[in-house]
Amino acid sequence: MQRVGGSDRVKYAVLVIGLIAMAAVTVPGIRAPWIQGTLWACLAFFAGEIALKAWQSHRSGQARAYLGSPGFWWDALGVVPVPLALAAGLPPEKAWLLGSLWILKLATAVPGLALLGRIIRLEARPLASVFVIFLIVLLLAGVVEHLAEGPGQPEKFGTLPLALWWAVTTLTTTGYGDAVPETLLGRAIAGLVMISGLGVFGLWTGILATGFANEHRRREFIRTYELVTRVPFLRTLDAAGVIELTRMLRRQDLAERSVVVRRGRAGDCMFFIASGEVEVQVEPTPIRLAAGSFFGEFALLDGSPRTATVVTTRPTTLLALDVTDFHAFTAQHPDLARELAAEAARRRSPVKDDGHSAGGADAAQ
Amino acid sequence: MQRVGGSDRVKYAVLVIGLIAMAAVTVPGIRAPWIQGTLWACLAFFAGEIALKAWQSHRSGQARAYLGSPGFWWDALGVVPVPLALAAGLPPEKAWLLGSLWILKLATAVPGLALLGRIIRLEARPLASVFVIFLIVLLLAGVVEHLAEGPGQPEKFGTLPLALWWAVTTLTTTGYGDAVPETLLGRAIAGLVMISGLGVFGLWTGILATGFANEHRRREFIRTYELVTRVPFLRTLDAAGVIELTRMLRRQDLAERSVVVRRGRAGDCMFFIASGEVEVQVEPTPIRLAAGSFFGEFALLDGSPRTATVVTTRPTTLLALDVTDFHAFTAQHPDLARELAAEAARRRSPVKDDGHSAGGADAAQ
Amino acid sequence: MQRVGGSDRVKYAVLVIGLIAMAAVTVPGIRAPWIQGTLWACLAFFAGEIALKAWQSHRSGQARAYLGSPGFWWDALGVVPVPLALAAGLPPEKAWLLGSLWILKLATAVPGLALLGRIIRLEARPLASVFVIFLIVLLLAGVVEHLAEGPGQPEKFGTLPLALWWAVTTLTTTGYGDAVPETLLGRAIAGLVMISGLGVFGLWTGILATGFANEHRRREFIRTYELVTRVPFLRTLDAAGVIELTRMLRRQDLAERSVVVRRGRAGDCMFFIASGEVEVQVEPTPIRLAAGSFFGEFALLDGSPRTATVVTTRPTTLLALDVTDFHAFTAQHPDLARELAAEAARRRSPVKDDGHSAGGADAAQ
């Protein structure tokens, strides 16, 4: 949920300009002085970024902590190497290539990288198995083609390393075409290698797809779990209780202006607002409830009909808790039932007096 | 469920002919006058389409609405640019290339594009992460190969842009073969880049596959949900009630001539017809019920045995509601139970008098 | 579950030999007479196959049915065209190419093709959407590269058809390398096209993977469903009943020598044997029950403890029906409960007299 702010936009713009200038500086024809000027300006910007962070951490008395953090070293990696390389006498078009380390700044901007890392770590075992299959097919293909094509094309398949180069370009279906088997046996083997390549690739993709699907499910569970832990009167639950409650909640994605509960109807569940907003249509002024709030708990406590109609004001995700699940749950967590009853009593009285007073952060119908 | 009608077929035929003529006009040898004639005819057809739509909207008093709609601008984009380009003095074989915008008309004909757009939007975060990995691998691979191969093949890897061109053709496993590393280090790096390419591609595919599977499940839920909202006496349900009922319904895909219920047997569920048709075998004339109808509700109301055998007349999808689920549901929606009882009473009497009178849009056994 | 029998093996061997000979006949150097002899022999074999089938169908009085069946025309397609082509004066190396139609015989040997066809049909809409995206990217990429690269490489990108040829080899990541963009703009566009190619391919794979997973689940359900319909005393169930029962059954995959039930223990479910075999350890001789049989129903009828230990004799798949599910089910299908009680009574008496007499096709503990 990390947003790209204004200062970040400037940073990424500088990053893109710097990388383009870095590419340009390697082209003999356009090694103009203003390109090097641009590169120095980018370097100065990143150096200034470090100085600013260091000064801010110094002001808050945490300079030592910042200088010891990985973030500092990560930032320094983008600034220090180029001047060092220039000082060591490297030509500018080589030295500035170290500026390619700037792109690593992108990695910190993408929260999903952690997710991908997690998938790869969880599925490390089957991925490693596929890699071993890849290596075995690669070596055996290289040896066979070396024997089959080596005599005919010594400059392409004459040594095992050359044959392995052919094998890797073929097994990944890259197919440069710089080395191509010409004998019948060599081509038959090559056909099998290509098909094996598709198979290996398919396994690879299948593993990553399954890993991603499992991780997706887990993230969904955690999203619900986190909401549960943010509701105040559920804070006393132990881990098993929170997990149990999370399994009971049913997610409901509603469009704008959907009627969630209707005044006077019998109620059979209470709702937590995961995202979006609802309007409790009480007199004289409707109350709006934001994400994190809950409503409809009277129906679970005393079976009374709904006291007000509740309508979504925008696309809203609710978590519904059925009355039977709620009773099964509170039977084993009696203190929770007591707390909820107290909360409901507190809420019911102000609602009767003045609709506005229930409009707090987690007020409810 | 959008059908391609007769006028659409003509339109797509014109589109295909126009695109072929557009391709032909760029070939020096066959720049015959009749090809340009064909192109003008296609342009006239699309212009006529706009005129027809404008006249129709004028007749219904909505000319202003049409001229302001995206559809008008979309259509105009296919007609206006080519004459403008010709008037501006472009040679015909260049000007007619703007006719390639005609293919965008296809996009409006494919309802699934919205689905794909939705998946890409929902999975934007992990897809962006994979893209950042792609960019980081691309840049680092380009820099390393520039250093490794640049001295030996200056015209292929001598500048960073050239090396990046090699990297993108390799990382996507396209492998043109116009630039191929020749040093041992360069080839080892290239092998790693190819394998990374497979990995990035696998993640990409995994994300899209998971997104598609989730969207598929969601569509299935919505299909059931929509049927529920179309049944008349369920219209008074609030959003939570419809979702609850949707979760209770079990989809049954039956072949042609399957016996759904058998006369005289005890009934344990009622059925909604999602698609297909069933025949209620009552005397003297069987009644046919189409999609949207329901039957078998007597069993849920008074536990009476089935009053008629019901057989499918073609492959049919039913949504079954179990008696226990139904009672649990109507206990919390008592007005619904009352409405259903009234409906059943109304239906039961004409069925006893005359089998025909129950054959309305949502008549039932 | 179609097996490849002995005669099929001969047929496929002839097929492989025929196809190799067909490939050889096109090679100028090895157009030896014995290759043509082999081809004629293969043709004779396939002609003989038709004659044999015709004779068999004639003997069973169904000659007319065979000659009108698609199988006959399919077979004839492999035999008739080559002689016709030779008679029409085509050179042998061209005429025999029509023998490639023989490979279509493989299609009938692979039952999974129907499954794949079904998936493609079910997912036709999203697959068509991806194809339209493919076409739009293809055309626009071709037009842009034609403009960018046409002036510099007129023989590679000078006409739109040439540019489209480049686009299709690039978008599918085939990358022959016969046409390669050389300008900066052309290469930037080409990079985007390659990445789009991976995206389109990922969507394609995701759709097919999802379709396959759904079809897999459906097949699993149908496997259980089919077993239920094969159990004699369940034959009176209507379609909804069979589906309901199928949902109640839990599949259990057991290794060889697993103890399924133990004599004297309380029983809580009955079992149907989906595949494999179990041994009911009764005195004096154990009874073996094969796939399709059921056992353990006494526990469901009168709650008596298990009367014998039952052990699997090989890897076995059982379908277990819990006592609560069974009672819920028979409460709504009372005639089924009566039939089962009668069946159990019939079985219990012979078991007490003589263990052997219960060993029939669907005998049980």
Place this chain on the structure above:
Amino acid sequence: MQRVGGSDRVKYAVLVIGLIAMAAVTVPGIRAPWIQGTLWACLAFFAGEIALKAWQSHRSGQARAYLGSPGFWWDALGVVPVPLALAAGLPPEKAWLLGSLWILKLATAVPGLALLGRIIRLEARPLASVFVIFLIVLLLAGVVEHLAEGPGQPEKFGTLPLALWWAVTTLTTTGYGDAVPETLLGRAIAGLVMISGLGVFGLWTGILATGFANEHRRREFIRTYELVTRVPFLRTLDAAGVIELTRMLRRQDLAERSVVVRRGRAGDCMFFIASGEVEVQVEPTPIRLAAGSFFGEFALLDGSPRTATVVTTRPTTLLALDVTDFHAFTAQHPDLARELAAEAARRRSPVKDDGHSAGGADAAQ
């Protein structure tokens, strides 16, 4: 769960060195004597490995068993062929290629290979179907291109084998570019072949992804199943009972220092520790329980409140059994309930006397 030990690391290091030396020996320029020396050293190492294993098995009196095992023949395959080939007069750079068989040693180190083999075996039928589609498209594409391109490029498409070589490089999207169609018809067919290639590949990937996902679910079930079978007082359960219990258990992944149960609260489930460790905070010294232990069973036996707070000491996976599930289960397995009650009584008394005495391998609550 197989670890790579110290001796294994030496073995894999020798393997890598040997394979590099084997590649080097085929390069004419660097055929130095020390490379052959390295190869002989690697061979000696692998021979020594066999001798060591043989001596160890001889000491334990199982020499005959070892010499007859596949492991021996697998090991011998890496040692015997090279000397035999050298003795037969092959030049060293050919003979040492047989050392590529050493890489097969990697296969035994990757337990996931069995998993992949299982998936391929289970999905053999649809994979074979896709392969048949592949073959049919391959042959027909080859024949058509042979006819379309053969006259113009006889040395590339002049025979069917040459055209098939083009077809296999194109259908797998490898695209060497050594043979490229040049006619309009040939290129249109080639475009269709490339798109078919993507489709075939997508099906292939989809099948493997589905197979992997199913196998993943099965492995998860088996992991829980195996834990259940390792808990001592559950050993008397028959197969159906273990499966039933496995389905009842809910997996909970908890972070370090999560509170599992809180002293004095009502308990609603008992826990088995699948992995990780928990600390039972009893006086005077907390008890640590490792994987395989269980706790919290008092709540299931007599409904007493939790007698101690239990906290995880590291990331821990628990299997929770709800009180209702437990009662339903023990109602049908009364001896199990008796055993658990006896076990709990035994545990409760020492806990009261001395917290330490309950710290055995599977002590609990």
